[in-house]
Amino acid sequence: MHQLIRKFVFTESHCVEEDNTKTFADLFEKLDANKDGKVDVSELKTGLAAMGFSMGKGEAQKIFASGDTDKDEGLDFEEFSKYLKEHEKKLRLTFKSLDKNQDGRIDVREIQQSLKDLGLNLTDRDAEKILHSIDADGTMTVDWNEWREHFLFNPADDLQEIIRYWKHSTVLDIGDSLTIPDEFTEEEKTTGIWWRQLVAGGMAGVVSRTGTAPLDRMKVFMQVHSSKTNKIGLVDGFKQMIKEGGVASLWRGNGVNVIKIAPETAIKFMAYEQYKKLLTKEGGKIQSHERFIAGSLAGATAQTAIYPMEVMKTRLTLRKTGQYSGMFDCAKKILKKEGVKAFYKGYVPNILGIIPYAGIDLAVYETLKNAWLSRYAKDTANPGVLVLLGCGTISSTCGQLASYPLALVRTRMQAQASMEGSEQVSMSILVKKIMQKEGFFGLYRGILPNFMKVIPAVSISYVVYEYMRSGLGISK
Numbered sequence: 001m002h003q004l005i006r007k008f009v010f011t012e013s014h015c016v017e018e019d020n021t022k023t024f025a026d027l028f029e030k031l032d033a034n035k036d037g038k039v040d041v042s043e044l045k046t047g048l049a050a051m052g053f054s055m056g057k058g059e060a061q062k063i064f065a066s067g068d069t070d071k072d073e074g075l076d077f078e079e080f081s082k083y084l085k086e087h088e089k090k091l092r093l094t095f096k097s098l099d100k101n102q103d104g105r106i107d108v109r110e111i112q113q114s115l116k117d118l119g120l121n122l123t124d125r126d127a128e129k130i131l132h133s134i135d136a137d138g139t140m141t142v143d144w145n146e147w148r149e150h151f152l153f154n155p156a157d158d159l160q161e162i163i164r165y166w167k168h169s170t171v172l173d174i175g176d177s178l179t180i181p182d183e184f185t186e187e188e189k190t191t192g193i194w195w196r197q198l199v200a201g202g203m204a205g206v207v208s209r210t211g212t213a214p215l216d217r218m219k220v221f222m223q224v225h226s227s228k229t230n231k232i233g234l235v236d237g238f239k240q241m242i243k244e245g246g247v248a249s250l251w252r253g254n255g256v257n258v259i260k261i262a263p264e265t266a267i268k269f270m271a272y273e274q275y276k277k278l279l280t281k282e283g284g285k286i287q288s289h290e291r292f293i294a295g296s297l298a299g300a301t302a303q304t305a306i307y308p309m310e311v312m313k314t315r316l317t318l319r320k321t322g323q324y325s326g327m328f329d330c331a332k333k334i335l336k337k338e339g340v341k342a343f344y345k346g347y348v349p350n351i352l353g354i355i356p357y358a359g360i361d362l363a364v365y366e367t368l369k370n371a372w373l374s375r376y377a378k379d380t381a382n383p384g385v386l387v388l389l390g391c392g393t394i395s396s397t398c399g400q401l402a403s404y405p406l407a408l409v410r411t412r413m414q415a416q417a418s419m420e421g422s423e424q425v426s427m428s429i430l431v432k433k434i435m436q437k438e439g440f441f442g443l444y445r446g447i448l449p450n451f452m453k454v455i456p457a458v459s460i461s462y463v464v465y466e467y468m469r470s471g472l473g474i475s476k
Contacts, residue, residue, distance in 0.1 A: 024081040038074030095147045105141040181272040200468035206258045208461035214250035215453035220317045222446035223411045245321045253317030256327050260309040264302045272298035299354045308343035314414040346413035353406035361399035393458050405443035
């Protein structure tokens with residue numbers, strides 16, 4: 001199988017890395033049948049087949065789609081060699097992750113262990129079949145050259161361990177739920193590991209939000225009540241809260257804030273999978289822009305479903321002692337006094353806030369991830385705890401900075417009816433009023449406690465997530 005690679009891409013001594021460009025040039029010349037300096041899909045399929053390379057359905061098209069960066073319906077030599085070089089680098093990461101004892105060879109036990117880590121238990125016979133299909137010299141072990149020969153023209157380059165290691169929206173919870181959902185591997189989906197990871201992430205969110213609830217309440221308090229004429233500092237704000245309702249009042253609104261995690265996560269995940277199917281071709285790899293659109297639509301769907309809980313969270317956070325006895329009492333009084341529409345006050349700025357938050361968070365995180373992978377991923381795709389936390393914190397903070405004005409407008413609109421003498425105004429009028437009275441920085445009231453809670457929230461959620469993973473039997 002895959003005789004093409006043995007005949008062309010590799011010399012007998014397997015010294016490909018010494019002269020990749022020349023080797024790729026020879027191969028490109030063979031594939032370019034009409035000598036126009038470009039290889040189209042037909043030439044790619046015909047040429048590879050003529051050289052003894054057996055390809056599955058649609059594989060040539062996938063290679064072509066991945067390599068044709070300028071979308072001109074043809075691969076020039078630069079695109080062709082760039083695809084092969086980048087793909088080879090990804091293959092090396094996979095090989096290193098499978099080579100558990102780092103002896104430069106993969107055996108049956110290592111294949112079984114790697115698949116077991118992904119939730120698949122393989123019999124000795126099945127593992128031997130996989131190994132035999134790759135093993136060229138009959139030693140029942142696979143070295144790097146055999147691995148590379150076998151898979152260089154395999155277009156499936158979404159490496160499983162990269163997906164697994166670089167999850168961040170499932171792992172890290174900083175109190176906002178506007179991030180693009182994480183990708184799960186096919187193995188994780190078929191074995192049920194995905195729901196355990198979501199449960200672990202949900203529990204991490206519960207503990208993280210509870211631990212940082214006082215800072216979250218201070219943020220909402222400053223968003224609604226702080227102004228140029230009524231400046232509220234952190235220390236004075238906490239003193240006022242404790243004086244009015246005791247230490248326990250610092251956690252007002254936290255109950256509904258953690259209860260909404262479960263339905264929101266479930267709806268977002270299911271909606272994301274459906275939107276992905278609508279946006280991507282069958283069997284195709286999801287592109288970044290498609291992931292952003294699917295994630296934003298999934299976030300909007302989830303927010304639409306649970307938004308009444310967002311309104312109640314704000315009202316309960318700002319309530320005075322004795323105003324509401326609990327979540328259901330709050331809902332009943334809002335419905336009686338203000339009607340059903342009250343449960344969707346601030347909905348428009350909330351939905352609009354998804355786009356800058358999710359877009360910037362995804363763009364910054366992907367940029368940082370790719371920069372690390374290209375520069376430091378020599379032997380493994382695992383970035384380590386500090387890199388993962390750092391990238392997640394930076395990307396989420398950038399997303400918050402961009403969407404914070406909309407979050408502040410949303411919170412004020414949610415709180416309007418509960419404030420005595422407060423005028424009920426639309427989003428545009430409210431923004432104009434804030435700009436006129438407080439200036440641009442008036443849209444960033446409460447940003448300090450918001451940023452103060454990021455690092456403890458990230459740290460707590462990561463630690464709890466790892467404990468939950470262990471408890472639920474999810475292998476690293």
